[in-house]
Amino acid sequence: MEKLLEVKNLTKVFTMGSILSRVRLTAAEDVSFYIKPGEIFTLAGESGCGKTTTAKIILGFEEPTSGTIVHNGKDRAETKGKKVWQEEGIQAIFQDPFGTFNPLRVVDRYFFETVQGFKLAATKREAIELIDETLRLVGLTYEEFAGKYPSEFSGGQLQRVSIARALLTKPNLLIADEPVSMVDASLRMSIVNLFKRLKEETNLSVLYITHDLATAYYVSERIAIMFRGNIVEIGPVEKVLMEPKHPYSQLLRESIPEADPTKRWSKRIVLAETEEEEYLRVGCKFAGRCPHVMEICKTQPPKDIDVDGVLVKCFLYNGTPATPHE
Amino acid sequence: MNETILRTEGLKTFYILDVFGTQKVVKAVNNINLDIRTNEVYGIAGESGCGKTTLLKALAAAIEPPLRLVDGYIFYYVDGKPVDVSTLSPEAKRKLRLDYIAYVPQGSMSALNPVIKLKETYRDFIESHVSGKTKEETVAMAEQHITELGLPPKILEAYPHQLSGGMRQRVTIALAALMKPAIIIADEPTTALDVVVQRGVVQLLMDIQKKLKNTIILVTHDMGVQANIADRVGIMYAGKIVEESTTEKIYGDPQHPYTKFLINSLPQFGDKSPRQSVPGSPPSLIDLPSGCAFHPRCPHAMGICAEQTPELITLDTDHKVACWLVGGQHGKTA
Ligand SMILES: Nc1ncnc2c1ncn2[C@@H]1O[C@H](COP(=O)(O)OP(=O)(O)OP(=O)(O)O)[C@@H](O)[C@H]1O
Ligand SMILES: Nc1ncnc2c1ncn2[C@@H]1O[C@H](COP(=O)(O)OP(=O)(O)O)[C@@H](O)[C@H]1O
Ligand code: SF4
Ligand code: SF4
Ligand SMILES: [Mg+2]
Ligand SMILES: [Mg+2]
Secondary structure (H helix, E strand, O other): OOOOEEEEEEEEEEEEEOOOOEEEEEEEEEEEEEEOOOOEEEEEOOOOOOHHHHHHHHHOOOOOOEEEEEEOOEEHHHHOOOOOOOOOOEEEEOOOHHHHOOOOOOHHHHHHHHHHHOOOOOOHHHHHHHHHHHHHHOOOOOOOOOOOOHHHOOHHHHHHHHHHHHHOOOOOEEEEEOOOOOOOHHHHHHHHHHHHHHHHHHOOEEEEEEOOHHHHHHHOOEEEEEEOOEEEEEEEHHHHOOOOOOHHHHHHHHOOOOOOHHHOOOOOOOOOOOHHHHHOOOOOOOOOOOOOOOHHHHHOOOOEEEEOOEEEEOHHHOOOOOOOOO | OOOEEEEEEEEEEEEEEEEOOEEEEEEEEEEEEEEEEOOOEEEEEOOOOOOHHHHHHHHOOOOOOOEEEEEEEEEEEEOOEEEEHHHOOHHHHHHHHHHHEEEEOOOHHHOOOOOOOHHHHHHHHHHHHOOOOOHHHHHHHHHHHHHHOOOOHHHHHOOHHHOOHHHHHHHHHHHHHOOOOOEEEEEOOOOOOOHHHHHHHHHHHHHHHHHHOOEEEEEOOOHHHHHHHOOEEEEEEOOEEEEEEEHHHHHHOOOOHHHHHHHHOOOEOOEOOOOOOOOOOOOOOOOOOOOOOOHHHOOOOOHHHHOOOOOOEEEEOOEEEOOOOOOOOOOOOO
16 A cells, blocks of 8 residues: 555654653654655544654654655655655645745745745746635636735634645645644634645645544544544544443543534533643543453553454453443 | 523624734624523633624633724623723722633633642632632632532642643632632633543532522534533624524524524434534624625525624523514525
């Protein structure tokens, strides 16, 4: 099978000060997944679970403690230390579009700079044509965009502008780190529909990082659920989201509020007091909140088990796949 | 039906801006009549930029230039009697606002003072509301309050940056509930939080409401969150309430085409069929479309829609809609 991007056994350890003392926190622990050409792959999980850390390593903004990235068949170790991600055809968009652009600069400047930097056009006319063409992909035009400052766009427009800028260099992989968490449902749909269209029309691959599982189900084929640095479940969305196996995936799935007042949450949930507390657990990181916790979970980290085409990190499925007790 | 706790009448609050000598008027709240009751969760939903935050600022009596109260009234019901907020002196307004209404603005979890521990923030807050408490008493009060709401008291020893976003948001909401206000106004308290933490915040708001039996006015564009917590929902579009009803009716029997779009555009599990967002984009509040402001995006728009603005009419008990299609305002069309 052809793989555009492969993340292999990625580990990243941070040392940081906490309320109590200095701690070593493994923000990504033996993380592995791949993305096919023309595929939208979702990396989901709650805030602070290591999604951005993983994205930054793929982009080369951070060095991994161990593990490798293979992109386009090339091992990242060969290109170590060089900011090659753009040349390699990887582009990124982030959560807050207002943080992406300097409020005092007209937004089109960024576009002209990218065109110049990558020598994408020979003349200004060609540059404008290219920019206009790219903006049209996201439902905007050069006319309505030229000469404007960030504050003159709505949040959704500016997010689409930042997607257009990422698309200028015709990347084969777009890393989208929580591109929809600050926008309303209607704009969310227009952004994920855009990813779908670009995938179909230009064979773009997208690493869609989100905690919005409803749009993840809608746009992607496969999904990885991350919890405190670990991928705890990975497989096709039909399985992972429709019949989640890991107790954390089950909690995530149940916590999506349904737009139906007859299906209100009835069970109470427990939240972690602090992130570190969970990161520093020796056994399963979810043991403090898991309704199915067993003795072994507190002392040993669970390993990946293949259950019906889905990889699950949980002792409930050790050996013979057990059915979780209700 | 519970009694009224807050009411607006023909409320208009506009941002009046001076741009290079020409006046621009942003009609962010444009003729709104609300009747909010004791012991209810009233949800306000609508797309980004429709005026939700501006409406809350007005309800919290926090109207400051360039925002102006252009027309209409806001009444607070104190001991059952209406008080016209605009007639109060700034000092009286401030006092009333402190005891009666607590406002948790959008993004306020990032507004906790970063250089002091949370217990100091709590102490400052308590001291600005009640006099004559010793330092120990304020800390004890904060601890008891935090514990009652199911949060770990040790967070009082932390600085804001040491807590996760979800914990900061819950601490901020807990602080707003400290003086047992009759109304808590919360602006997008769950936006940008992940689903599990979001559920924790909703759980906290519900706990507070049950305990204080007070009123919560909740703004969020997340229709799933509204469905989970609100008793009644008002749908806002371009500075107006276009539909208002019990949560059951808003979701079970929506009447306004915009409400239907908001609900139907949500992706559903188990259904990958293409879904369209509301077509087009929200109008500029500086230059509103004529008639029904939704007409350029509405698939049912008729001649009259571009000419006259439909009134918010009462369909049946507790269900109001502003649309020419509904309630015999203009013969039914499919
Ligand atoms: N301080 C201000 N000066 C001028 N215009 C403003 C100001 N604050 C808001 N506006 C404008 O008023 C309108 C309504 O803004 P408001 O913040 O009430 O929207 P909202 O519904 O809360 O949106 P969101 O969901 O994005 O928070 C928008 O057109 C906005 O640009
Ligand atoms: N530069 C850093 N130094 C220390 N800790 C960090 C750094 N970046 C992230 N972390 C920690 O690593 C964990 C994962 O963070 P992050 O990757 O940003 O999560 P997510 O994107 O899933 O919200 C968090 O506990 C965070 O505080
Ligand atoms: S390994 Fe144990 S604690 Fe972890 S999710 Fe599975 S049952 Fe729960
Ligand atoms: S009044 Fe007309 S344009 Fe407005 S929502 Fe109703 S049908 Fe659509
Ligand atoms: Mg992140
Ligand atoms: Mg707002």
